[in-house]
Amino acid sequence: MRLSKSVALLILLATLIPLADAALVLASIAAVFGGLGGDWAGLWFDALKVLHTLCILWIWVLLAFYLVFLFRSAAVSGDKKVLWAVVLFLASVLAMPVFWYLYIWRPVSGSAAGGSRA
Numbered sequence: 001m002r003l004s005k006s007v008a009l010l011i012l013l014a015t016l017i018p019l020a021d022a023a024l025v026l027a028s029i030a031a032v033f034g035g036l037g038g039d040w041a042g043l044w045f046d047a048l049k050v051l052h053t054l055c056i057l058w059i060w061v062l063l064a065f066y067l068v069f070l071f072r073s074a075a076v077s078g079d080k081k082v083l084w085a086v087v088l089f090l091a092s093v094l095a096m097p098v099f100w101y102l103y104i105w106r107p108v109s110g111s112a113a114g115g116s117r118a
Contacts, residue, residue, distance in 0.1 A: 001073045008104050015062060015100055018093045021055040024048070063092050066099060075103045 003011070028048055032041065066088050070076055076084060087095045 001069060001075075002107075003104060008100075011065075011104060012097070012100055014058075015096045018055055018059050018062070019097075021052060022093070025052060059092060062096060063088060066096055069104070070099075073103065075107050 025048065028044065067085060070081055070084055070088065084099060088099060
């Protein structure tokens with residue numbers, strides 16, 4: 001499965017959305033302990049619940065994409081596919097950027113440099 005550089009960058013952007021969501025949730029918790037209150041807090045947390053629920057669904061979509069890419073791609077050797085499937089499933093949001101760099105970005109950037117891969 002070959003991807004262009006622009007598609008690989010879009011996948012990275014999509015992969016970083018859950019990390020941004022986690023930062024937003026942590027910042028919101030810190031704001032509550034810092035004294036955020038009143039009507040704004042209620043509205044903010046209602047919106048945050050919706051955004052976080054959508055992000056959880058987005059993580060499942062990303063997980064499906066990465067697993068399909070993993071098993072259809074020749075970039076990952078056969079003996080590592082099951083290991084990567086377990087790692088992606090258990091450490092999904094943390095493992096996806098690592099997998100993206102190793103198996104999506106490096107082959108794309110290597111093919112742009114004459115096909116050599118470091």
